[in-house]
Amino acid sequence: MMHYLLRRSVHAVFLLIGVSLLAFAFTVLAPGNYFDEMRLNPQITPETIAALRAQYELNQPLPIRYVHWVSSVLHGNMGFSFAYNTPVAPLLLVRARNTLLLTVTAMLLAWGIALPLGIWSAERFGRLSDRLVSWGTAALLVIPDLALALGLLVIAVKMGRFPIGGMVSLNFENLSLAGKLRDLGFHMALPVTALVLSVLPLLVEHVRAAVAEVLGAPFLLAAEGHGIPRRTLLYRYALPAAANPLISLFGFSMGTLLSGSLLVEVVMSWPGVGPFLLEAILARDIYVVIGGVLLSTLFLVGGNFLADLLLYWADPRIRTESNA
Amino acid sequence: MRAGHAISRWLVLLVALHAIVIFAGFFAPYDPTEQERKNPYLPPMRLHCVDSQGHFHLRPFAYALNLREGSFDQYEEDTARLLPVKFFVLGANYRLLGLVPSRWHLFGADNERIYLLGSDSFGRDQLSRFLYGGRISLFTGLLGAGVTLFLGLFVGAVAGYYGGWRDDLLMRLAELFLALPWLYLLFALRAFLPLAVGPLQAFFLIVAVLGMVGWARPARLVRGVVLSAKERDFVRAARGFGATDGYLLRRHILPETSSVLLTQAAILVPQFVLAEMTLSFLGLGVPEPVPSWGNLLSSLQQYSVLVSYWWMYLPALIMLPFFVGYLGLGSVLQQRAEPSKIGR
Numbered sequence: 174m175m176h177y178l179l180r181r182s183v184h185a186v187f188l189l190i191g192v193s194l195l196a197f198a199f200t201v202l203a204p205g206n207y208f209d210e211m212r213l214n215p216q217i218t219p220e221t222i223a224a225l226r227a228q229y230e231l232n233q234p235l236p237i238r239y240v241h242w243v244s245s246v247l248h249g250n251m252g253f254s255f256a257y258n259t260p261v262a263p264l265l266l267v268r269a270r271n272t273l274l275l276t277v278t279a280m281l282l283a284w285g286i287a288l289p290l291g292i293w294s295a296e297r298f299g300r301l302s303d304r305l306v307s308w309g310t311a312a313l314l315v316i317p318d319l320a321l322a323l324g325l326l327v328i329a330v331k332m333g334r335f336p337i338g339g340m341v342s343l344n345f346e347n348l349s350l351a352g353k354l355r356d357l358g359f360h361m362a363l364p365v366t367a368l369v370l371s372v373l374p375l376l377v378e379h380v381r382a383a384v385a386e387v388l389g390a391p392f393l394l395a396a397e398g399h400g401i402p403r404r405t406l407l408y409r410y411a412l413p414a415a416a417n418p419l420i421s422l423f424g425f426s427m428g429t430l431l432s433g434s435l436l437v438e439v440v441m442s443w444p445g446v447g448p449f450l451l452e453a454i455l456a457r458d459i460y461v462v463i464g465g466v467l468l469s470t471l472f473l474v475g476g477n478f479l480a481d482l483l484l485y486w487a488d489p490r491i492r493t494e495s496n497a
Numbered sequence: 498m499r500a501g502h503a504i505s506r507w508l509v510l511l512v513a514l515h516a517i518v519i520f521a522g523f524f525a526p527y528d529p530t531e532q533e534r535k536n537p538y539l540p541p542m543r544l545h546c547v548d549s550q551g552h553f554h555l556r557p558f559a560y561a562l563n564l565r566e567g568s569f570d571q572y573e574e575d576t577a578r579l580l581p582v583k584f585f586v587l588g589a590n591y592r593l594l595g596l597v598p599s600r601w602h603l604f605g606a607d608n609e610r611i612y613l614l615g616s617d618s619f620g621r622d623q624l625s626r627f628l629y630g631g632r633i634s635l636f637t638g639l640l641g642a643g644v645t646l647f648l649g650l651f652v653g654a655v656a657g658y659y660g661g662w663r664d665d666l667l668m669r670l671a672e673l674f675l676a677l678p679w680l681y682l683l684f685a686l687r688a689f690l691p692l693a694v695g696p697l698q699a700f701f702l703i704v705a706v707l708g709m710v711g712w713a714r715p716a717r718l719v720r721g722v723v724l725s726a727k728e729r730d731f732v733r734a735a736r737g738f739g740a741t742d743g744y745l746l747r748r749h750i751l752p753e754t755s756s757v758l759l760t761q762a763a764i765l766v767p768q769f770v771l772a773e774m775t776l777s778f779l780g781l782g783v784p785e786p787v788p789s790w791g792n793l794l795s796s797l798q799q800y801s802v803l804v805s806y807w808w809m810y811l812p813a814l815i816m817l818p819f820f821v822g823y824l825g826l827g828s829v830l831q832q833r834a835e836p837s838k839i840g841r
Contacts, residue, residue, distance in 0.1 A: 191673045199689040207684075315820045316770045318811035319778060323797050327810050330803055337800065434682035436775055440798070451779055454688040462688045469681040 174228050181481055185474045192470045194453070196463045197239050207255040207457045229253065242460070251467075252460030256453070261464045265446070269468055271340060272445035274429045276472075278361065279368035283376055283426070286369070291380025292407050298385045310374035322367045322440040329363055336360050338442035364434075364441045371433045372426050378421050383415035390414070413487065420484045427476030431469055455479065504833075505824040514819055518631035523589030525625035526605045530786045531589060533610060533620035536562075538806045539571055541615040542580075542625075548574040557580045559611045571803060580606040614815075615808040617796060627812045630788035634777075635819065637789075638698060638770035641707030642762050648712035650758065654746060655718025658727060668720070671713035683710050683772055687781050696787040703782055703806075707769045714759045719754050726753040756834050763827035767820050790816055 188310055211217045216461050226232050232243060242252050250260035257264055294306040316324070329335045335340065342356050387393065388411055438447030446465050453461035485491055517524050544561040549784025558581040560574035578659055584607040593599045596774060605611070614623035656667040674682065686706045694702060732749050740748075770790070776782035778798075785792060793812045796802045 188676050190671065191669070192676060194640055195673055196685060199686070268636075311824070315817060315824055317767075317774065317813075317820060318792075319771065319774055320816070321796065321809060323716070323794060323813060326797070326803060329808055331807070337803070428678045431678040435678070435680045439779060451781075454684060454781065455689075455692065457692075459688075462685060466677065466681055466685045469678050470676050473676060473678055 177483075177485060181478060185478060186199050188474060189467065193243075193463065193467055194239070196466055197235060197242070200235075200459050200463070207459070209457070210229050229255065238491045242429050243462075249315060251464045254453075254458055254461050256456045256458045256461070261460050264449070264461070265464050265468060268444065268446045268449045271443065272431075272434055272447070273472075274362055275361065275368065275426035275438070275443060275445060276427075276434050279372070279434070280427070280430055282365065283369045283430075284423075287373060287376035287380050288412070291377045292384050292412065294377070295384035295388060298381075298388070303381075306377065310377045313370055314374040318367075318436055318497060319440070320372055322364075322437050325363055325367050325370075326441065335363050337363075364437045364443050367437045367441070368430060368433050371437075372429050375429065376422070380415075380419060383418050384411055387411050387415045394472045414459065417484065417486045420480050420487060423483065424473075424477035427480075429474050432470055435469075498519055503829045504826065507829060508824060510818075511822040511826060514822055515635065518628060520538075520593065521600065521625075521628035521632055522593055522737040523601060524587065524603050525622070526602050527610060527622045527625045528589040528591070528787050529621065529626045530726060531621065531631040533616065536610075536612075536616055537618050539612050539616040539620070539811075540572060540806075541808050541811065542612050543574075544582065544613075548579065554581070556583075556595070558582060559606070559613075561609055580609055580611050582606060582611065597631075614698075614811050617809065618802075623793070623809070623812065626788040626793055627790070627815060630790045630793050630812075631819075633700065633783050633787065633789040634770050634773050634791065635766075636767075636775040637703050638705065640704045640767045641711070641769040642765040643707030644704060645711035645765055646715055646758050648708055649761070650671040650751070650754065652712060652716040652717055653754070654723055654751060656716065657720035657723030658742070658746060658750065660719055664720075667716070671716055674713040679710060679768075680772075680775065683707075683776070683783075686710060687776060693782070694784075696783055698789040699783045703773055703776060707772055710772070711765055711769070715724070715758065715765075718757045718761065722754045722757055724751045756830075760827065760834050763830050764779030765824055767823040767827075770819070805832075 208222050208231070211222050211225075212219070230238055233241075245252050245260075249262055251262040251265065252260070254261050254264060290306065294303045296301040327335060329337060338360055340357070340360050341353075342348075342360075343358055345353060355419060384407075392414075393410060395408065396406055401410070405485070434445065435450070437448040438445040439451055442448065446468060450462065450465040452458075453465065523825055539562055542562065544557045545554075546551055546560070550639055560576055561578035561580055562572040563575045565571040582604050583606060584604050586602055588598045588602040588605050590598065590600055610622065612624070613629060617623055617626070652667050652671070656664040677685070680710045683706065686709055690706065691698075708721055727745075727750055728801055730747075732745060735745060735749060773782055773789065774791035774794070777789045778795045780792075780795065782791055783789040790812060794809070796809055796836045
């Protein structure tokens, strides 16, 4: 077990180092920097700009900047944001928390819907109700994420029930704990719905296919012959047997959700990594961009790591393989 | 056989849809950048066949819109002014396929403009902007997919055919690109390129960025095919007869990758169209006044537009058939390639 975990962690660390190197390599190619805009301002002398550039080491060769940045990461700063004039890490952390709140909720909800629906659909494979589910998922799959998020906004505006954008109401600080949760939940409803709807078709189709494949297996026929109730049969016998590809999908769906959440956050002005990153791109705040990109990699790697752990727990074949 | 039928059906649909966009000049009633400042945010005009007196008209018509009394953005139909839809009319200049100058339009109306999808803040015709915008969005998608597949084919072939350190290096690099959620990757690459660019540069910039974003997955797939293909008996035989690497790749190995590439293309194009839309929507893509499907929707970012002018959302609904076409084609191709699996 330890060996298996260790190997995955080492792999993840190398991946992160690679991504950070790649991101730095691209910054060299990037034309312009944060201080270019200041040159247009007559009140700022060229000397000041040169001093600022020197202060933030923008005139240093790339390897030196990279080394300094790595040491800054190890100190928990992750570089310096020019626009906010503070270290990147604390800024990013708040946004990351908000993004995680959104994606994890969406993830749980999406799987919570996809598993029963997929199994239900697989049980009726080829029948009208199954085909209706397939049609529904196909219809959802066709709608681009952007159109989906905007469409939800349009509908929400028409209904006038849900708050449009933001994470909390203005009077949030004065609410009781229950009121705070309620307020947060209300604000989360739209973005979470958009995210769930964007990954749901993928998940339902895979659950359906995986379970339908297992359902014809002889061991299930035998179990049915023993008179085991249908429900137990589906959830205790069929689902674990079908779990392997689904757990890999869990890691993959994390990536889809993160990408989706980037867009949904901007559209619905959720104060997560998405709008923050966009702002940084427009301002050429490079360390924030690198930090955001690295953070997303970390999320994805974390998701895959979790999937690996689950797989290890769920699939005895992998346990014996990696212990041997 | 049935798969062949299904493929050609989807292809016919897609070709028809693309034709409409390619000949946007003809199908669009007006120039996409032509403004009519006195008519901002006009709601879509409805086509009628029966007028307010109950008379039936063979030629469909729309009512001209007037500002409602005491309002600055609410319009009502003026039942006294009929705008009959005329077909094959002369209108704004355009170049068919970018070459042939022409003034013919599929439809239009005399005296006043008709807005079937409403107008935007400058009084530009949304329908015309949608059709012209499709050109940008679909062709960034198609061209981006082309670049991606070319890169993927090249990298995959080198990695799979030559193996060794080249394989290791290229596949590790591919892993790095796959380690990022694709929208983050897109943003990151876009972040390190110039921001304020003209429409044409923006177009090629996005194509280049898309090509960089997507190459890793097709490269891995191509590599797999090449790995198995180069061990086939007829390939070994050809090599035994003294065939060169280039000949083997060109003649025997790369043709084997065609079905993988086709399937990937059908998957990548809608994804890239969406990517272009996302970038333009956020102001990182094709700039105004050139329309693209992304910046057509970007006005919805303003709360006032979202609340008052819902029809600005209509383009998002009208573009759905394009996505249906590509997804249908993709799934049919995928089923043909691997009948048992529902692939990613």
